[in-house]
Amino acid sequence: MCGIVGYVGRPGAPGAAAEGGPAVVLEGLRRLEYRGYDSAGIAVVTGDGVAVRKRAGKLANLVELLDADPLPDTGTAIGHTRWATHGGPTDANAHPHVDAAGRVAVIHNGIVENFAALRAELTEAGVEFTSETDTEVVAHLLGAQYRLTPDLTEAMRAVCARLEGAFTLLAVHADAPGTIVGARRNSPLVVGLGEGANYLGSDVAAFIAHTREALELGQDQVVTITPDEVRVVGFDGTPAQGRRFHVDWDASAAEKGGFPSFMAKEIHDQPQAIADTLLGRTDAAGRLQLDEMKITEAELRSIDKIVVIACGTAAYAGQVAKYAIEHWCRIPVEVELAHEFRYRDPVVSERTLVVAISQSGETMDTIMAVRHAREQGAKVLAICNTNGSTIPRESDAALYTHAGPEIAVASTKAFLAQITACYLLGLYLAQLRGNKFADEVAEVLAQLHEVPGQVRQVLDGLEQVREIARSMADTRSVLFLGRHVGYPVAMEGALKLKELAYIHAEGFAAGELKHGPIALVEPGQPVFVVVPSPRGRDSLHAKVVSNIQEVRARGARTLVIAEQGDTDVEPYADVVIRVPRTSTLLSPLLAVVPLQVFACELATAKGLDVDQPRNLAKSVTVE
Ligand code: AGP
Secondary structure, X not given: OOEEEEEEEOOOOOOOOOOOHHHHHHHHHHHOHHHOOOEEEEEEEEOOEEEEEEEEOOHHHHHHHHHHOOOOOOOEEEEEEEOOOOOOOOOOOOOOEEOOOOOEEEEEEEEEOOHHHHHHHHHHOOOOOOOOOOHHHXXXXXXXXXXXXXXXXXXXXXHHOOOOEEEEEEEEEOOOOOOEEEEEEOOOOEEEEOOOEEEEEOXXXXXXXXXXXXXXXXXXXXXXXXXXXXEEEEOOXXXXXOEEEEOOOOHHHHHOOOOOOHHHHHHHOHHHHHHHHHOOOEOOOOOEOOOOOOOOHHHHHHOOEEEEEEXXXXXXXXHHHHHHHHHHHOOOEEEEEHHHHXXXXXXXXXXXXXXXXXXXXXXXXXXXXXXXXXXXXXXXEEEEOOOOOHHHHOOOEEEEXXXXXXXXXXXXXXXXXXXHHHHHHXXXXXXXXXXXXXXXXXXXXXXXXXXXXXXXHHHHOOHHHHHHHHHOOOOOEEEEEEOOOHHHHHHHHHHHHHHHHOOEEEEEEHHHHHHOHHHHOOOOOEEEEEOOOOOOOHHHHHHHHHHHHHHHHOOOEEEEEEEOOOOOOHHHOOEEEEEOOOOHHHOHHHHHXXXXXXXXXXXXXXXXXXXXXXXXXXXXXXX
16 A cells, blocks of 8 residues: 655646645655555656656655755656565665656556566566566556557556556656656545646545545546646546545545544455455466465475464464464464464474464564574464565565555454465465365455455444444453354454453353353353354354353343354344355454454544554564
8 A cells, every 4th residue: 555646737827836746746745654655756757857766764765865866846746655565665666667768757556466477578578677566567568658659648548458456557758747647446546636736646645735626536547637637538548537526534534534543444444455465366377376485385395384473463363374274284283472482492393384474574572483483494484564574574485465554553454464365375385285176276265355345345334333332331341252263353352352442351262161261251241252154064153152142141241243144143142243154264354343343433432542552562573
């Protein structure tokens, strides 16, 4: 999830910015700072070409570069803050990228799924690449297309027809000062409408300081802006309009996409986080391919044990992975809290695959566990959301989640992306080791591709959960029960409530209840129960229904999460929260969402800061 800003202004026009293109774009990038970044850059069109300044690291590094080596104050500029997907956070990989002739500059948000094939074609044609990014491929394609069709809009249309995946693109050409061309597919792009000036941004925060009149672009559209004109066409060349709207958010709300908090925004970003994590994972034949998997197929075939190491929410993602990978691959999977793994004397060998799950990639407990595992000779795969961070850097291979920067301290979208990545790993191993045929892998992948839409369905139907949360603002204790993959969901639901609402909450394996915890149940005690599908292992479902009866018989208030159509739970549930049907192993991606919303809403009702809860840090970089 990168930050994108574009500006074209006619000097002296009423709506033109006095400070010129680079300054306007830099200000827009500052407003997009919350989107996270590991590098940033700006390009302008000058009288004799395209000029670019870009630098890895914080925005301040780019500012320092611009102070030392300023860009001319032209009226045409584009700027970018990068959240790395393909290629680490380096000066060379920072955007904008230019074509070989240095005549076209491009910035990009998203993932070009077929970039490897396009890169190979260009390399074959003699193009020399200066970065590892998918974006540079687009710059070269645009430069070549423009030489055939010297019209930037037409060149963009022709190039977009060759791209697969999710992308927002902005491009400028040395021959076309005063013009920016943008394109979008499965990734946001909005136009800011001014007088004698127009803007482009990945969201309205990019230009809200200059105009509140905006135009939202639709799927597969190309927009061309000059200081006095905005023209929209479809990828097929058909004229289009875009949806005009007035921005009534303040700047702070704009950064959160209109949501009251980053936590709320990121919960609602989850469908996109799952979809983006699934992007670009299959080859033309539909077989799973994991680009960053630098552990050889022979080594992966030889592993006889998997140990997942992680902390907190990431560890619960690992617990979900255990059920899926053991079922699909028949390899024993242990899940260890990283800080425990490091100090016990774990049994690992060259045939152990250690999977380190981390959103930040900087959790010291997990870093130390990775080092310990490698000293024991194990291969380490990092599942991480932060490209270029310490944990993937110190691992043998990486499988990146593409949840975008997670600003709220309590993890939500990264959690669902981690689970998604774990499923991809399990399916990849099953495909590689022959545990599953290609059609079986494809079947599960097809179910996975339905999940973003199902999560959106859950999110659209949670007013009931919000009302319950508000009514429970004075609650002092909540229990969470789950069985099988529902057990880590119960643990995560409890953690969210602890983190956000500072309420004592405990998650249990439902089968464990009768071995002691049921003593906690007294009349009125709220108990969430995550119920597996009745279409799965029926013994599992029946046992959880009897667990609901057990606590209900002791006066508990039962709040039951169950799939649509499961009527068995109704006689024992005070509240039934419905989620769409999916397979048992994929159900955590749906079942956890009501628990996230419950915790967020209850904490909000208590007037607490859901983005920065007390005592917590986004990345625990000490042991
Ligand atoms: C999640 O809500 C917590 N903020 C915390 O448990 C977190 O998951 C844990 O500290 C691990 O962080 P990491 O994923 O960045 O390694």
